Amino acid sequence: xxxxxxxxxxxxxxxxxxxxxxxxxxxxxxxxxxxxxxxxxxxxxxxxxxxxxxxxxxxxxxxxxxxxxxxxxxxxxxxxxxxxxxxxxxxxxxxxxxxxxxxxxxxxxxxxxxxxxxxxxxxxxxxxxxxxxxxxxxxxxxxxxxxxxxxxxxxxxxxxxxxxxxxxxxxxxxxxxxxxxxxxxxxxxxxxxxxxxxxxxxxxxxxxxxxxxxxxxxxxxxxxxxxxxxxxxxxxxxxxxxxxxxxxxxxxxxxxxxxxxxxxxxxxxxxx
Numbered sequence: 001x002x003x004x005x006x007x008x009x010x011x012x013x014x015x016x017x018x019x020x021x022x023x024x025x026x027x028x029x030x031x032x033x034x035x036x037x038x039x040x041x042x043x044x045x046x047x048x049x050x051x052x053x054x055x056x057x058x059x060x061x062x063x064x065x066x067x068x069x070x071x072x073x074x075x076x077x078x079x080x081x082x083x084x085x086x087x088x089x090x091x092x093x094x095x096x097x098x099x100x101x102x103x104x105x106x107x108x109x110x111x112x113x114x115x116x117x118x119x120x121x122x123x124x125x126x127x128x129x130x131x132x133x134x135x136x137x138x139x140x141x142x143x144x145x146x147x148x149x150x151x152x153x154x155x156x157x158x159x160x161x162x163x164x165x166x167x168x169x170x171x172x173x174x175x176x177x178x179x180x181x182x183x184x185x186x187x188x189x190x191x192x193x194x195x196x197x198x199x200x201x202x203x204x205x206x207x208x209x210x211x212x213x214x215x216x217x218x219x220x221x222x223x224x225x226x227x228x229x230x231x232x233x234x235x236x237x238x239x240x241x242x243x244x245x246x247x248x249x250x251x252x253x254x255x256x257x258x259x260x261x262x263x264x265x266x267x268x269x270x271x272x
Contacts, residue, residue, distance in 0.1 A: 017087060034054065034100065037099075038096065048167075049167035055098070056096065058076060058077075059095040063078065084097070089156040104173060107178060109170055110172045111143070111210070116140060118212075119210050120144060121176075121213060122150050122222050123213065125244070127161050129151045129158045131245035133165040133166060133169060134162050137169055139255065143172070145172050149223075190228045191211050192229070193212065193214065197229070199232055200254050213247065233247055
């Protein structure tokens, strides 16, 4: 029987930890092309999606929280509690930080299959971005394009807010002109959420939509110079605007209801 690899213990001042701590910053993630995932639940989601971490850092108390049978001993390091506080992006660290390569798809990969996708057209808030991915996946969209210069897909707050969707969806980053050219090339209709659009109950979605969600107040126009059609969510109350993630979820739901599963073969309907 093969001997199981032993977990390595690192001191609080190990140089390895400096690189992991740098992943809390955009610069660090860009330079290393890696990102961090925190907590046993998110790590389990990544493993279930077929991803394998380059390294896992855990406090001694949280080693038992690692997914059993995952074969992570050879890439796992125990660290002191005070070191974990430096690695974590959270006020109360969960005690587990896993590092993954920051893999992105190309526009051709995201749009080439012709499946419904979402365009984050200038979304700046990472919580909104992550929630949009979560809703998009639940309602059957298979890919997402992030605006170049906007929030990045592997921002820690984005990753947490996706609740695992970041591991399963195809994600690309591109400029506005690139997106519009690729959408036209692959037969997509760019559908923008806009106050001036057709009311959602009256809107007929195209069969190959790229649904663009923008800034809560400015919409998509601050980033996207043009689009093909626009859709509006009717308001009854006096609020200025809907949260971008909520607006996106409503539109994604309406799209999924209209097509009644046409694009969603093989996808479960059991999750909320």
